Amino acid sequence: MILNTLLIFSALGAVGLMFVTSDWRMRIAGLASLYLIGFVVILQIWPVALASVKLISGWMGIALLSTSMLNSMNQANSHRFTSEMVFRFLMAVLIWIVIAAIAPSINEWLPIPYTNLYIGLSLMGSGLLFMSLTDDFSEIVLGLLTILVGFDIIYSSLEGSALVTGIYAFIIILICLLNVYFSSAVSDRGEE
Amino acid sequence: MNAPLIWIISPAVVSIFLFLIKNRQIRSYLYLGLSFIFAVLTLFIKIDLTSEKGLFTIGISSILNILGRSFIMLEKDKFLIFLVYFFNAIWGVVSIILKKSTRFIPFGLMYTAFLLAAVSVEPFLYSALIIEIAVIMSIPLLVNSHTDRKIGISRYLIFQTMAMPFILLAGWFLAGGEISPMNPEQLIQVTLLLGLGFIYWLAIFPFHSWVPMVFDETDPINSGYIFLLLQFIFFILILKYINGFAWLRTYPVFFQALRFLGIIMALFGSIGLFFEKSVRKLIGYEFLHSIGILLVSVDLSATRGITLFTYLIGSRLISFSLLSWSVSRFESLEKRISVYSFSDLTQKRPVAGAGFLFSLLSLSGMPFTIGFPPLQTLYQYLAAGYPTVLVLMIISNILITVTVFKLIKEIIRKNNEFIYLLNGVKEDLFLCSILMIFIISGFFPRTILIRFEHLVSGLEFLIK
Numbered sequence: 135m136i137l138n139t140l141l142i143f144s145a146l147g148a149v150g151l152m153f154v155t156s157d158w159r160m161r162i163a164g165l166a167s168l169y170l171i172g173f174v175v176i177l178q179i180w181p182v183a184l185a186s187v188k189l190i191s192g193w194m195g196i197a198l199l200s201t202s203m204l205n206s207m208n209q210a211n212s213h214r215f216t217s218e219m220v221f222r223f224l225m226a227v228l229i230w231i232v233i234a235a236i237a238p239s240i241n242e243w244l245p246i247p248y249t250n251l252y253i254g255l256s257l258m259g260s261g262l263l264f265m266s267l268t269d270d271f272s273e274i275v276l277g278l279l280t281i282l283v284g285f286d287i288i289y290s291s292l293e294g295s296a297l298v299t300g301i302y303a304f305i306i307i308l309i310c311l312l313n314v315y316f317s318s319a320v321s322d323r324g325e326e
Numbered sequence: 327m328n329a330p331l332i333w334i335i336s337p338a339v340v341s342i343f344l345f346l347i348k349n350r351q352i353r354s355y356l357y358l359g360l361s362f363i364f365a366v367l368t369l370f371i372k373i374d375l376t377s378e379k380g381l382f383t384i385g386i387s388s389i390l391n392i393l394g395r396s397f398i399m400l401e402k403d404k405f406l407i408f409l410v411y412f413f414n415a416i417w418g419v420v421s422i423i424l425k426k427s428t429r430f431i432p433f434g435l436m437y438t439a440f441l442l443a444a445v446s447v448e449p450f451l452y453s454a455l456i457i458e459i460a461v462i463m464s465i466p467l468l469v470n471s472h473t474d475r476k477i478g479i480s481r482y483l484i485f486q487t488m489a490m491p492f493i494l495l496a497g498w499f500l501a502g503g504e505i506s507p508m509n510p511e512q513l514i515q516v517t518l519l520l521g522l523g524f525i526y527w528l529a530i531f532p533f534h535s536w537v538p539m540v541f542d543e544t545d546p547i548n549s550g551y552i553f554l555l556l557q558f559i560f561f562i563l564i565l566k567y568i569n570g571f572a573w574l575r576t577y578p579v580f581f582q583a584l585r586f587l588g589i590i591m592a593l594f595g596s597i598g599l600f601f602e603k604s605v606r607k608l609i610g611y612e613f614l615h616s617i618g619i620l621l622v623s624v625d626l627s628a629t630r631g632i633t634l635f636t637y638l639i640g641s642r643l644i645s646f647s648l649l650s651w652s653v654s655r656f657e658s659l660e661k662r663i664s665v666y667s668f669s670d671l672t673q674k675r676p677v678a679g680a681g682f683l684f685s686l687l688s689l690s691g692m693p694f695t696i697g698f699p700p701l702q703t704l705y706q707y708l709a710a711g712y713p714t715v716l717v718l719m720i721i722s723n724i725l726i727t728v729t730v731f732k733l734i735k736e737i738i739r740k741n742n743e744f745i746y747l748l749n750g751v752k753e754d755l756f757l758c759s760i761l762m763i764f765i766i767s768g769f770f771p772r773t774i775l776i777r778f779e780h781l782v783s784g785l786e787f788l789i790k
Contacts, residue, residue, distance in 0.1 A: 243515055244495075258491075265484060274480050278487055285491040292498050297393040301455040308462040312483070315471050 191303030257284025344432030451497025478539025489526035541610030550650025591618030640778035652681035
């Protein structure tokens with residue numbers, strides 16, 4: 135019970151950090167924490183070997199993202215006003231409240247532990263909101279990865295397939311590579 | 327030896343080797359040759375051969391097992407494989423002759439391999455994951471990394487990724503349904519999940535905004551190649567779903583939704599096309615219009631069979647290809663052309679102009695074009711059961727026809743002198759020969775379209 139509550143609050147804290155901060159390092163740290171939380175949640179259902187695939191692929195993706203961001207112009211972080219930070223955080227809180235309200239009825243459809251469902255849905259909702267507040271490709275990638283972590287937690291609670299795990303890990307890395315592909319051009323232009 | 331090894335694994339591996347070749351021309355010729363070989367192999371190889379082999383016939387198995395899942399390509403899937411690789415070969419030829427530095431060479435082969443893997447994976451609900459890989463792979467094939475215009479591409483990635491969770495969840499529900507029968511409430515849940523997945527996949531209203539944007543941001547020859555293949559495979563997958571689940575085939579709400587969304591898309595596309603000024607976006611709107619028409623034909627498959635769909639998709643593949651090639655030829659003069667400069671550009675590229683107009687006329691179902699017979703049959707079927715849908719469908723096609731006539735009027739108004747179609751340029755001669763074949767095929771459409779019936783020979787429950 136304590137662990138579950140702790141997991142829920144850590145997930146919300148990590149995603150909240152991603153929302154509020156404008157420093158890419160903190161965002162990446164938030165996403166890395168989400169992968170760790172996802173790993174702990176999935177570990178309760180799956181064997182360590184299969185669950186660790188999620189963590190390793192996620193962190194590999196994060197390493198790729200960090201490298202690309204380090205080289206691109208994104209390292210010059212844009213300043214964010216306090217009002218904007220408050221607005222973004224409140225939007226995230228609103229999403230979490232809405233999900234807390236609808237999660238029990240979705241739980242009737244999907245017979246999985248409530249903690250997994252709530253964390254999964256909150257991350258999916260937050261990721262969607264995160265993407266909708268930006269047109270920057272690397273931020274969109276962060277939002278997409280948040281959605282995918284959330285869905286991974288839900289889907290892993292329903293089904294444990296080695297092929298799905300493998301392909302899913304491949305998709306995560308491909309999305310991160312896509313960010314590298316586009317940010318390499320930004321860094322080229324920066325050097326020019 | 328098995329079929330997935332030949333038509334999925336080999337092309338993917340070969341495309342990596344082709345990438346290592348530095349000379350672009352050699353790489354293009356090899357791409358074209360290999361695509362053609364993969365297409366021709368379908369004629370000589372028999373899958374799961376039980377009877378005696380012929381002199382030039384090779385027998386192979388149909389199954390490849392990976393991590394407890396199977397990739398299955400049956401004898402009846404061979405036309406689909408042939409068509410996909412032949413499509414690759416033809417687009418390769420066009421890109422070489424039009425001297426386009428296309429981005430789909432050489433990784434188009436890998437993209438094709440993933441799409442075929444999505445069609446052949448069993449249980450086929452895993453196709454959502456493989457499609458997602460193909461979608462991510464397609465992005466570098468559409469735009470270069472230096473592009474500043476990425477909004478459409480970002481939306482394309484987001485919406486296609488959003489489809490995956492819905493299809494996978496629907497798959498989980500359906501797997502449960504195979505063990506114990508589903509109650510009406512579960513049916514609604516699965517239909518909702520599948521429907522949302524399909525809506526994201528096919529860029530159906532209100533998730534369609536990325537289509538004109540992506541077409542505007544990318545070269546028509548790249549966008550045409552990627553999205554025609556993707557749309558084609560999506561429809562084949564949807565038909566596989568309908569064929570695979572008896573409850574879905576007999577669930578009237580699903581087909582009503584297809585009809586409703588189909589007519590909305592057809593109208594949306596044609597209205598957008600009518601008012602659009604950018605030629606690239608105009609192709610995007612035509613793409614949306616095509617999705618609408620194909621959705622309505624899938625709806626009719628429940629009562630009238632799937633043959634009409636095969637004719638429609640066949641005619642649309644041909645017409646849309648010519649449309650993309652014509653715009654691509656125009657763009658050798660000027661990037662991102664507008665309809666205002668269309669008549670001036672037609673003077674310099676008359677064959678491309680003719681190709682553009684003829685393909686649009688065909689897509690709107692003008693008589694004596696290859697698009698006419700299937701659309702005529704669609705009207706006939708709709709008139710029997712859904713007169714309102716018929717009227718809206720006709721209005722959508724009239725809007726496209728009027729757009730074409732507006733363009734023709736502009737050309738005539740600005741050019742008092744006779745325009746010579748051929749000016750001796752190799753690229754125009756090639757495009758002109760394709761246009762001639764296209765026009766002639768309009769007089770004998772059945773000889774071509776009848777072959778597309780083989781596409782659905784595996785969908786035994788949808789053939790009537």
